[in-house]
Amino acid sequence: MKPVCENCFKNDAALKRPRNGMKVCKECFFMLFETEIHQTIVDNQLFARNETVAIGASGGKDSTVLASVLKTLNARYDYGVNFVLLSIDEGIKGYRDDSLETVKRNQVQYDMPLEILSYDKLYGWTMDKIVAQIGKKNNCTYCGVFRRQALDRGCVQNSIGHVVTGHNADDVAETVLMNLMRGDIQRLDRCCDIVTGDSSSRVKRSKPLMYCYEKEIVLYAHYKNLDYFSTECTYSPEAFRGTARALIKNLEAVRPSAILDVIHSGKQFQLSKKSKARQVRAVQCSQCSYISSNTVCKACVLLNGLNASEPKLRLTEDEGGAALPVRVLEKLQF
Amino acid sequence: MECTRCGKDSTISTRGEKFCDDCFVDFLNRKIRPQLTHFRVNGSPDSKTVSPLIVVPINFRAASLALVDMLVNMRKLQMQKHKQMDGFRILCLYIGDLSDDVSWPWPEVDFEQIELNVSSIEQPIGIDSDTLTRSSKQDLEKIMTRQMILAYAKKHEAFTAFAYSMTKLSEITLAETVKGRGANLPALVTPDLMLDKVVYPLRDITSSELEKYCKITGLNKYIIPDAPVPSVTKRQSIDEIVHLYFTKVQEEFPSVVSTVSKISSRLSQTGEECGLCQPRYIGKSVKLCYACASIAKETEMKRKLDILDMYEL
Numbered sequence: 001m002k003p004v005c006e007n008c009f010k011n012d013a014a015l016k017r018p019r020n021g022m023k024v025c026k027e028c029f030f031m032l033f034e035t036e037i038h039q040t041i042v043d044n045q046l047f048a049r050n051e052t053v054a055i056g057a058s059g060g061k062d063s064t065v066l067a068s069v070l071k072t073l074n075a076r077y078d079y080g081v082n083f084v085l086l087s088i089d090e091g092i093k094g095y096r097d098d099s100l101e102t103v104k105r106n107q108v109q110y111d112m113p114l115e116i117l118s119y120d121k122l123y124g125w126t127m128d129k130i131v132a133q134i135g136k137k138n139n140c141t142y143c144g145v146f147r148r149q150a151l152d153r154g155c156v157q158n159s160i161g162h163v164v165t166g167h168n169a170d171d172v173a174e175t176v177l178m179n180l181m182r183g184d185i186q187r188l189d190r191c192c193d194i195v196t197g198d199s200s201s202r203v204k205r206s207k208p209l210m211y212c213y214e215k216e217i218v219l220y221a222h223y224k225n226l227d228y229f230s231t232e233c234t235y236s237p238e239a240f241r242g243t244a245r246a247l248i249k250n251l252e253a254v255r256p257s258a259i260l261d262v263i264h265s266g267k268q269f270q271l272s273k274k275s276k277a278r279q280v281r282a283v284q285c286s287q288c289s290y291i292s293s294n295t296v297c298k299a300c301v302l303l304n305g306l307n308a309s310e311p312k313l314r315l316t317e318d319e320g321g322a323a324l325p326v327r328v329l330e331k332l333q334f
Numbered sequence: 335m336e337c338t339r340c341g342k343d344s345t346i347s348t349r350g351e352k353f354c355d356d357c358f359v360d361f362l363n364r365k366i367r368p369q370l371t372h373f374r375v376n377g378s379p380d381s382k383t384v385s386p387l388i389v390v391p392i393n394f395r396a397a398s399l400a401l402v403d404m405l406v407n408m409r410k411l412q413m414q415k416h417k418q419m420d421g422f423r424i425l426c427l428y429i430g431d432l433s434d435d436v437s438w439p440w441p442e443v444d445f446e447q448i449e450l451n452v453s454s455i456e457q458p459i460g461i462d463s464d465t466l467t468r469s470s471k472q473d474l475e476k477i478m479t480r481q482m483i484l485a486y487a488k489k490h491e492a493f494t495a496f497a498y499s500m501t502k503l504s505e506i507t508l509a510e511t512v513k514g515r516g517a518n519l520p521a522l523v524t525p526d527l528m529l530d531k532v533v534y535p536l537r538d539i540t541s542s543e544l545e546k547y548c549k550i551t552g553l554n555k556y557i558i559p560d561a562p563v564p565s566v567t568k569r570q571s572i573d574e575i576v577h578l579y580f581t582k583v584q585e586e587f588p589s590v591v592s593t594v595s596k597i598s599s600r601l602s603q604t605g606e607e608c609g610l611c612q613p614r615y616i617g618k619s620v621k622l623c624y625a626c627a628s629i630a631k632e633t634e635m636k637r638k639l640d641i642l643d644m645y646e647l
């Protein structure tokens with residue numbers, strides 16, 4: 001005999017919820033999962049009626065589930081929000097090409113307008129070109145810094161004041177641990193805020209899925225047959241982040257609530273008065289006017305570095321800017 | 335290679351320096367002094383005041399044995415220099431059962447043992463340790479041990495010197511974060527000597543340095559080894575997983591340990607009221623924090639299941 005759903009006590013249970021072990025049927029799982037996100041939205045007053053909100057859409061499972069759930073909730077609870085899909089084209093062959101196709105299909109499936117912003121247009125560099133230049137070692141730093149700004153810049157270009165991203169509970173917990181290990185106290189202070197960006201920044205950011213377990217997002221996408229692109233970024237993440245992720249998985253195995261427990265701790269972390277006094281005030285980047293803690297923002301610093309060393313690369317760059325062949329060529333020259 | 339300090343053959347390499355055995359032991363003995371400036375010799379030889387008492391909790395691992403050794407050395411030195419006057423007195427405390435074949439290296443140092451009494455705190459709070467997961471049970475026992483030590487020290491109007499190394503403090507930081515007790519970190523990891531009467535003299539020494547210390551000084555033979563960690567991850571406790579993780583990460587990224595051990599000093603004391611895990615001694619309170627409430631929930635869930643079993647539901 002199959003166990004009965006512990007929520008409706010009518011249907012057979014189809015799955016065990018990773019966050020609390022509750023056995024539920026498919027319909028109850030959808031309802032519980034969606035209602036929890038709705039609760040997060042209401043508790044934190046994330047949206048205002050008639051607001052236009054961009055969904056940072058990568059074509060991956062998180063942002064696809066986010067778009068799908070927001071569309072459902074917007075209709076069910078009449079938020080009155082206009083959602084727009086905002087996609088970034090980092091210029092990674094084989095990764096972004098396919099995922100952008102996914103986003104284009106999502107545009108039709110969810111009936112939302114789509115804006116695509118390319119690194120090439122925004123910065124004059126694709127990720128493939130950057131990797132060809134600097135190798136695979138720190139490329140996630142570049143990608144992260146550029147992506148962060150790209151969403152903001154895209155919003156400003158389209159006069160949108162709010163962007164939501166698909167960061168889930170696992171991501172947030174991982175970030176807490178990473179910031180702890182790096183001793184990055186400023187970020188530790190903020191990384192569990194559901195809304196980031198103060199009055200001085202032009203674009204508000206929020207994370208409606210920050211209490212959703214990654215495993216449940218995968219289950220939701222699976223049972224709803226959502227159309228998403230499931231390949232990991234071809235450029236592997238930093239080693240350190242990898243170990244933090246592995247740690248979270250181990251902890252979750254022993255104690256499923258561990259992910260939420262880390263977030264609970266993260267929310268308690270507050271800078272001491274002394275550390276706060278040392279905190280750097282935000283200013284506008286002198287090159288691109290993006291809000292930054294330095295006179296030149298991180299993206300511009302990285303760009304300046306790339307542009308300064310570019311001529312050397314031009315000698316070996318072949319058609320299409322494919323990353324690996326260039327690296328091979330560089331080595332052969334020695 | 336030669337010892338950077340005295341030129342003899344070096345045996346140890348740490349912190350980018352080479353040490354011989356003697357210089358290494360001397361180096362570590364000096365490392366605890368910045369934490370203990372409060373316990374300098376104070377007063378004249380004929381004054382009647384007694385020096386403050388320091389309770390040193392012992393668990394017979396390398397860190398606590400090394401700490402007692404260092405404190406004994408420090409006190410000896412004080413008495414040599416100041417006509418038999420000391421800056422503090424030492425009282426060692428062991429919580430739990432102790433087998434008869436355990437020997438105590440310092441006959442001149444007072445040693446007391448008390449049983450761990452988990453049930454005294456369980457009932458008012460509604461936790462029954464028999465219903466808990468292995469991880470929560472371990473957590474509860476550690477919390478109780480600390481509370482008993484602090485209560486004992488309070489009764490004796492003493493300070494407490496815990497043998498937390500830099501490595502241990504960073505593990506505590508990570509583990510308590512994982513358990514949802516981030517709010518406790520400043521009070522737990524960077525206590526205030528005068529306010530809390532608690533001090534961590536080993537906070538600038540790593541656990542592997544302490545292990546070497548015990549090897550050189552012959553304290554090794556008094557060490558009781560750690561209980562084995564289950565090999566299956568699912569059976570491990572949060573503390574054990576974090577410990578294993580740190581052991582691995584510090585090989586690859588050695589600076590992580592000191593970074594993490596220092597982070598609490600830059601956080602503000604927020605604190606969640608809790609009758610169980612409060613790092614400071616607070617006496618009785620039935621309020622539970624987020625993390626301890628979830629331990630209590632395990633007992634509640636188990637009782638519900640037992641009732642269902644009883645009625646064969």
Ligand SMILES: [Zn+2]
Nearest residue numbers: 005008025028
């Ligand atoms: Zn159901």
Ligand SMILES: [Zn+2]
Nearest residue numbers: 285288297300
């Ligand atoms: Zn800039």
Ligand SMILES: [Zn+2]
Nearest residue numbers: 337340354357
């Ligand atoms: Zn020497």
Ligand SMILES: [Zn+2]
Nearest residue numbers: 608611623626
């Ligand atoms: Zn507590």
